[in-house]
Amino acid sequence: MIRTTGLVKYYGKVMALQGLDMTVPQGAIYGFIGQNGAGKTTTLRILAGLLLPDGGAAEIAGYDVVRHPRVVRGVVGYMPDFFGVYDDLRVGEYLLFYAAAYGIRGQRAARLRDDLLELVELGDKREAFVDTLSRGMQQRLCLARSLIHDPQVLLLDEPASGLDPLARVEMREILKELCRLGKTIIISSHILSELADLCTHIGMVTAGRIVREGLLHEVLAAAHRRNFIVRCYGSLAPALAVLEAWPGVEIINTTEEQVEFSLSDGPAQAAALLKEMISSGAAVIHFAETQQSLEDTFLLLAREGGEA
Amino acid sequence: MSRERDRADHTAGPPGPAGSGQTTRGDRREWLKAFLWNQWEGLRNGLVPMLGKEMRGRTRGLRSPLLLSFFLGLMSAGTVAFLWLMTDRTSQIMPQVGLNLYSLLVLGMILLLAFIAPAIAAGAISGERERRTYDLLLVTRASLTGIVLGKWLASVAYLLFLVLAALPVLAVVFLFGGVPLANMGMALVVALTTGLGYGALGLALSAILRRSQAATIVSLVLVFMLVFGSLVVAGVVSAGRQPAGDMPVPAGEPWQSVPGPPWYVYLSPLVALSPALPGMENEGLSMSGRIPLVGTLLNEILRQFRTGPEAGTYVYGYAYGPGYPGVYPGAPGRAGLPSWARFALCQGILVVISLVVSVLVIAPRKPWSVWLVSRRARARGQGGIPL
Numbered sequence: 001m002i003r004t005t006g007l008v009k010y011y012g013k014v015m016a017l018q019g020l021d022m023t024v025p026q027g028a029i030y031g032f033i034g035q036n037g038a039g040k041t042t043t044l045r046i047l048a049g050l051l052l053p054d055g056g057a058a059e060i061a062g063y064d065v066v067r068h069p070r071v072v073r074g075v076v077g078y079m080p081d082f083f084g085v086y087d088d089l090r091v092g093e094y095l096l097f098y099a100a101a102y103g104i105r106g107q108r109a110a111r112l113r114d115d116l117l118e119l120v121e122l123g124d125k126r127e128a129f130v131d132t133l134s135r136g137m138q139q140r141l142c143l144a145r146s147l148i149h150d151p152q153v154l155l156l157d158e159p160a161s162g163l164d165p166l167a168r169v170e171m172r173e174i175l176k177e178l179c180r181l182g183k184t185i186i187i188s189s190h191i192l193s194e195l196a197d198l199c200t201h202i203g204m205v206t207a208g209r210i211v212r213e214g215l216l217h218e219v220l221a222a223a224h225r226r227n228f229i230v231r232c233y234g235s236l237a238p239a240l241a242v243l244e245a246w247p248g249v250e251i252i253n254t255t256e257e258q259v260e261f262s263l264s265d266g267p268a269q270a271a272a273l274l275k276e277m278i279s280s281g282a283a284v285i286h287f288a289e290t291q292q293s294l295e296d297t298f299l300l301l302a303r304e305g306g307e308a
Numbered sequence: 309m310s311r312e313r314d315r316a317d318h319t320a321g322p323p324g325p326a327g328s329g330q331t332t333r334g335d336r337r338e339w340l341k342a343f344l345w346n347q348w349e350g351l352r353n354g355l356v357p358m359l360g361k362e363m364r365g366r367t368r369g370l371r372s373p374l375l376l377s378f379f380l381g382l383m384s385a386g387t388v389a390f391l392w393l394m395t396d397r398t399s400q401i402m403p404q405v406g407l408n409l410y411s412l413l414v415l416g417m418i419l420l421l422a423f424i425a426p427a428i429a430a431g432a433i434s435g436e437r438e439r440r441t442y443d444l445l446l447v448t449r450a451s452l453t454g455i456v457l458g459k460w461l462a463s464v465a466y467l468l469f470l471v472l473a474a475l476p477v478l479a480v481v482f483l484f485g486g487v488p489l490a491n492m493g494m495a496l497v498v499a500l501t502t503g504l505g506y507g508a509l510g511l512a513l514s515a516i517l518r519r520s521q522a523a524t525i526v527s528l529v530l531v532f533m534l535v536f537g538s539l540v541v542a543g544v545v546s547a548g549r550q551p552a553g554d555m556p557v558p559a560g561e562p563w564q565s566v567p568g569p570p571w572y573v574y575l576s577p578l579v580a581l582s583p584a585l586p587g588m589e590n591e592g593l594s595m596s597g598r599i600p601l602v603g604t605l606l607n608e609i610l611r612q613f614r615t616g617p618e619a620g621t622y623v624y625g626y627a628y629g630p631g632y633p634g635v636y637p638g639a640p641g642r643a644g645l646p647s648w649a650r651f652a653l654c655q656g657i658l659v660v661i662s663l664v665v666s667v668l669v670i671a672p673r674k675p676w677s678v679w680l681v682s683r684r685a686r687a688r689g690q691g692g693i694p695l
Contacts, residue, residue: 045443048443048447049446049447049672049673050443050446050447050672050673051672051673052673052677052678052681053681066673066678066681066682067682069673070346070350070449073447073448073449074449076447078443078444078447080440080443080444082440083440083441083443083444084439084440084441085439085441086361086365086439086441087439088364088365088368088369089361089364089365093361093364096357097357097360097361098357098444098448100353100356100357100360101353101354101357101358101445101448101449101450102353102448102449103349103352103353103449142444145444149449
C-alpha cells in the first residue's frame, strides 16, 4: 500500500532522511517509532505531499507522491502533530469546510459530517465552537477531518500527544475501529507503550533510516535477545570469566554486585551456562531472565542503528 | 468527479515520447481535458469553501462591527466637522459647499479604504500559519490558486460591504446638489479598485512575511508610500525640469514637448480621483479652494501633472490647459486614457503580481522543484540513473 525506497531529505546541510525504505501492507496499523528528530514527521509530510524528497521515491496505492499529488491527496488523510482550528467556526461547519475543500458538497457532505461526528463521539457538539472543545475533543475532530474524504490511508503524526490517559484510550478505540473498516494507518510516536497493543506492524527509525521493520511480534522476537542478570555471593570474577568465554553472550552491564548480559540462544544454553558458572566456582545466588519491553527493544535497536 | 479522471494527473506531464512512446492527438486532447477539469475542480474546492468560511468568520465576533463603526464614524465625523466649518455664523450655506463636501468625503473614503484593505488582508495567509491550520488546508484537494483567490475575494467582499455602508454618508452631498451621479460612480470604482489592489498587496505580504503583525505594518508603510510617496517623488523629480504649466504648449514640436507624468503616479488613487471629482476636468487637480489642507498639499504636488482628459485638445497645434501633446507622440490612444483608467490598470497589474507571488510563496512544492524531481524520477525510471 505504501512503499518508500531510498527516501532522502535535506534541511539545509542536515540530512533528515538518509535513504529510508519502508513498506506498509494494506490494512496494517503501522507503528512508526523513533526518537524526536529521527525523521518521522519528515517522512509523513513527504507522504502527505507537503514536502518534496531530495531523493528516492515514495508511492501510495501505486501512485508516486511527487508525480501524482492530486490522486495521492485523495487517498491519504493526514493529521499533523501540531495543528490548530479555526476559532470562528462551529464543529459542523468545520467539517463541512474541509468536505468542500475535498470537493464533497450538499447532502453527502452533511451525511458524512454526522457519521464522522458519531464515530469520534462528538455528535452532541455539532453546534459548539471549535475553540471551546478540549484538547482531546479537538484531536478527535481533527481525526474526523482527516477521514472526511474516506481515504484509504491515514497518516497520524503523534495522535496521542498531549492527551490524558482516558482520551488516549478513546483514541485507541477509534483507531481500532478504523482498522476494522479496512484503513491502512501509520501512527508515528515516541511513546512506545501506546503502540504496543495497537499496531500490527512496526518500523523503527533512527537517524533517518529504518533499522527494523515488520510484523510487531516478529520484530520483537528478532530483537529479543534474552537478557539475564547474575548475582553472586562474594566475587563475580569466576562468573565473569565464564561469561566472557561463552559464545553468544554479550555483557551489557557490570556492577560490583551483578552482571547483566544477553544470550542469543535458547533456554538450554542458559541452563548449560549456569551449570558451567557454578562448576567454575562462582557462588551464584541469582540467575534470572529480565522482561524486555518495547522500549528496551527500541533502545537496543537504536543503539545498534547508531553504531551501524 | 471520477477517480479515472484524476489518474490523468497533470503533473505527470502530457503523454509524449517520454511516456508510452506513441502519442495520438486523442491522447493529448484527453490529457488536456483532464488537466482543465482538475484545474477547475481545484479552483472550486479552494475558492468556494474559503470564501464562505472567511465571510462567515469575518461577520462573527466584535471585529467586524467595530471596524464598520470606526469607518462610518470617521466619515460621519468628517462630514459634520466640515459642514460646521463651512457654514458661517449666519448659518448660510455657500453654493460650493456640496462640491467641497463631496471631494472631502471621497478622498476620505478612499484613503480609509487604502489603509483598511491591506490591514484586513495582511492576516489572511499568515493567520493560517500562526493558527497551524495551513498544512491541513494544503493536503486537501483545493488548489493554491483557489485558496488565494478565496482569501482575496473574501477581504474584497468585506470592502464592498464597507463601501455600500458608506453610501448613505456619501448621499449627504445630494442635499446640496452639484455632483453628477456618474462622477460618484467613478469615485466608487476608484474606491473599489483601491481596495482590490492594496488588498492583494496585503495578501502577498501576508504570504511572504509569515507573521500577521509584520505583514500589517509593512503593508501599511508600502501603501503610504504608494499613495503619497509616489506623488512626492514625482513632484520632486519633475520640479526641476518642467516650466510652470499654465503656458500654452506647442504641439508637434518635440523639442518643446513637456515630459508627462511618470507612470508611477498612477499607483496612487489620488491621481485617479482628479476626473472623479466634478468641476476638475478642465483644471487638473486643483483642490486648493476646496479642501484647504489636503487640497493645497495635493495641488502643490500635482500642479505639474494636470492629469485630466487630454485627447483632442491639441489638434489645432496648440494645447491649452491639461494637454500633454508630447507625452506619447506615437500612441495617441494610450495618451487618451483617463487617469482613473490608468490607475485601474496599475492596480490590475498589482493584483496579478501579488496573487501570483502569494500562490508561489505558499506552495509547499514549488513548481520548479517538482519539475526537477519529476525529471530526475523519469530519468531514473528510464535509464536507471541513481538519484
